[in-house]
Amino acid sequence: MMTTREAPTPGPRVAVILAAGQGTRLYPTTNRPKPLTRVLGLTLAERVMCTLREASGVRRFIVTVGSEARVVKAHFTDIARRRGYSVAFVEAPDWQLGNGASALAAREHTGDGAFFLVMSDHLFDPAIAEALLRDPPGPGEMCLAVDRDKSAIFDLEDVTRVRADGGRITAIDKGLEPWDAGDTGVMLCTSGLFDGLERAAEKGGHGLSDGLRELAGDARARIVDVTQRPWLDVDTPEALREAERRLMRDAGGKSTDGPVSRYLNRPLSRWLTRYLVETPATPNQISVFSWMLSCIAAALFAVGGYPALAAGGALAQLASIVDGCDGEVARLKCIQNEFGGWFDAILDRYADAFLLFGLTWHALA
Known part of the structure; x- marks a missing residue:
């Protein structure tokens, strides 16, 4: 069964994705650029874009690139074409210095409003972005989603x-x-983020932190508590x-x-489903196969x-088992829609x- 979420909460229509690192x-595990790493049918890059789109309606993405820029650009461009998104690229000349240098390169491209800033290798629940939208930053501020449950953090040493x-x-x-x-x-940031990054760079600090x-130091960095909302630095x-493991757990079961x-x-x-998500099979095709x-x-x-x-x-x-795969594939590939649910x-x-007719015929024959 394929389901859809409620309409996304109105909010910023632009997001910056940092995809410059090696x-x-x-x-x-892979020799591809990290944003192109596949996880159950989609790359990390596509999952991040789909999550933001689902949570807030973002369709315009600004991607900072550095390492293997040509390959990364081609992949994001392909995602944008298939999904109907808009994507622009910013070359980060100092990307090797740190992710703060990559973010600072996007300064002239975010406009005057608030914007999301995310990493290309972080998977997160759409509810995290929604929580930021409910408690947005004030002028010149930024808001960081944080998790207070230390026992739930996967890599406690690296966080x-x-x-x-x-x-x-x-x-x-x-x-x-x-x-x-x-x-x-x-x-969720305003242009004030770039003020902090620029000041840090002048002191030799090139990380987002x-x-x-x-x-x-200016009381312009706020937190939004998203404890119990899943996220993972891949x-x-x-x-x-x-x-x-987490994606499979969340995709199945009602x-x-x-x-x-x-x-x-x-x-x-x-x-x-683990095998089907790596094939071109669509959820509707799986539904038809189960029906057949x-x-x-x-x-x-009846025989x-x-x-x-x-x-x-x-x-x-077997048909009943396969019938569970269409929704799982749809959720894993972020392609669930109302028609698919109705069709299934x-x-x-x-x-x-x-089946009832066949059993009845068998009983009466």
Whole structure:
């Protein structure tokens, strides 16, 4: 079953994505630029863009590039073409100095309004962006989404740590002690961010944290608590595997699942979905295939005899398993829509009718 979220909350229509780094810590797993790393059917870059679009309606993306810029540009351009987004690129000449230098390169391209700033390798729940929209920064400020649940942070040693007082950042650094929350890498900013980055650069600091510390000194860096909302910095092979595990967990399973669905169908459909998301198969094609299996099962029921009845039962069970894959694939590929949900529901009802007819014919024959 394919579902859709409610309409996104109105907010900024532009987002800056930092995609200039090399991502060498993922090289044991992939030799592609980090934004092009695939996670269950989509690249990290496409997942980030789809999440922001789902949460806030953002369609215009400014992507800062550096390492392997030509390849990265081509990929983001392809995403924009397929998804109907607008994308512009900014060459970050000093990208090797740090992510703050990459962000500063976008200064002349964000306009006067607020904008999202995210990393190309951070996966996050759309609710994190929605929380930022509900508590936006004031003039000259920036807001950072933070997670206070230290036990839920995947890589506790690598997380950027934040100390806050009264909702404002007082200190931020990877080795900070003591600390209150982890930096999720999702921000809602105004042009004031660039003031902090520029001041930090003048002092030799070229990381985003350096710029945020400058703003914190002026009480212009705020936090928004998004504890219990999932997020993940996909920076290592271990984090990549964790991303796959979380995505599969979130893609399948519904509160209405009965015991058979929960303990038999759903584990098998998830196993099958892992392969289907890497193929061109669409959710609607999967729905049709499941319906066809049900039709064949109904025909076997009507044939008569216990061998045909057993074969029909096995096919009907397989059809039920495959029927769970269409929604899972749609959610994993971020292509769920109202028509898909309606189409799947209609085919399910026809499949149920054909199976009932086949069983009735078998019983009366």
